[in-house]
Amino acid sequence: MRRTALLVGLLFAAWFSWAGQELHRDEAAPTPESAQQLVGAIAELIRDYYVDDVPEQALLDGALRGMLESLDPHSSYLSPTTLALLRDNNRGQYYGYGLEVAVDEGKIRVITPLGGSSAEAAGILPGDILLQVDDLVASADNLDPLIAYIKQSSLEDRRLLLTLARQDSDTPLQIRLSPTQIQIASSNSDTLPNNVGYLRISNFSQRTVYEVRDAALRLQRGPLAGLVVDLRNNPGGLLDAAVQVADMFLTQGTIVTTSGRFYDANSEYRASSFALFGDVPLVVLINQGSASAAEILAGALKDNERALLVGERSYGKGTVQSLIPLLGQGGAIKLTTARYATPAGREIDQIGIEPDFIIPLDDQQLEDIVSGIDELKSWKDDRQLLAAYDILAPAPH
Structure with a gap:
């Protein structure tokens, strides 16, 4: 208890000391150099003190997603898996479940089910909100792992249980989908x-x-x-x-x-x-x-x-939106x-x-x-x- 109290005391003391100094500074927008230093410092703190070990790629992906999603609902970081799905879609064919979704006010909303897909056959509608895929909660914060999970499920030819909210229904809908070859x-x-x-x-x-x-x-x-x-x-x-x-x-x-x-x-x-x-x-x-x-x-x-x-x-x-590849990363940004x-x-x-x-x-x-x-x-x-x-x-x- 004594160590805990001491640690908390040190943290609050450091905070008030820092805050007092900040009050006397003129407010100014951070420079690119100071912003980069701050991001690096936060990453260092996470590496040293976070309760679990975090892979460097996860930190990088999270930083990229955070920057882009703060701009507007349509700018985003595309991991190599997500980028491959987008390119397949633009070419007009892929193996999967057939859901076209977008982030809308922090929710994953269905834009439309693709023609000839299992999503269309199951009656999924534009405007439905995706709540969960199997045990994975669907949200803007975990969109990338969600897409990776769906893609991996299609590669393993596995059925998914989707939980959705529909505007005129008080009860969430549960729909099972199997992957199919979709000629778009x-x-x-x-x-x-x-x-x-x-x-x-x-x-x-x-x-x-x-x-x-x-x-x-x-x-x-x-x-x-x-x-x-x-x-x-x-x-x-x-x-x-x-x-x-x-x-x-x-x-x-x-x-x-x-x-x-x-x-x-x-x-x-x-x-x-x-x-x-x-x-x-x-x-x-x-x-x-x-x-x-x-x-x-x-x-x-x-x-x-x-x-x-x-x-x-x-x-x-x-x-x-423009698609800009990230050299050396295998992904891209949609900006x-x-x-x-x-x-x-x-x-x-x-x-x-x-x-x-x-x-x-x-x-x-x-x-x-x-x-x-x-x-x-x-x-x-x-x-x-x-x-x-x-x-x-x-x-x-």
Whole structure:
């Protein structure tokens, strides 16, 4: 007890002595050199006095995560495992469970389940909050080990027990998922009655431009009375892919502008004079799961008066992230380097895009759409799709 009291006394004495000196100093922002010294000093204290031995890599990972996550919800440190998953996703295929998630106010929120995945088949919805994976608590603080655990589970072909919170449910949901090979086809198309085309874009990857180009050729073999472009539950993806798809519908005007602190972050993307889809009438479907690159496409078509928007307000992610590899570490940082604005100059971050015609869906209707949108077996039960169809083909159906 005497040693403990002495130690505590010394700590408080040191604290008050330090605090007294600080009160007499002018407040000033730390210099890069002093900040680096402070981080090094704290790491040294952890090595010497923390109750458990901490690996150097864990300290480094934690410092990187802390710096980046203090900036905004979309800047983050990507470990080699997380970086590999992101690259697989951008290429359009991977083996896993099919959850697209993001950190939102300290919670792990589902943006959308990927098409053809076990997450989609199990009925997981955009907006669900991930609480736990097996015995591992899901939070922003342990996102990296959580992703590593999920990745390792898929490599071992192991089932996971997910615990989720849903907005309209007081009781957490428990769902078991098995990993599957997911070919992330970023789009699919079909033709509805009266020559109305349907094009769903579920994400923007390296394959999207080629897939949409092929869809345009198929859909326009017969005359199109109109086209529904479905961006619901599209979490975004590659900026360049969204710009190139927008250019397929526009013959002039601005697609999107970006602005940031370094020179190359300031750009204006404009449409070329050739539109692959010609002047076919367009209606675009959006909802709260439409984010980022999906909002760039929706905003470009709306502001250029090329399409009407139907559905619900979009997610509201109006920033651009750059992927910067860390030499010698094997990982990367995803850093917000620019904000983007629609052609009308609207910044939509944390605001979203309001549709021209608001048609809300409850969770059950959304689940039915997520489960069956690819087949379009009962498209008339989809109130939003039916409304878009009626705009393009108002004759009785």
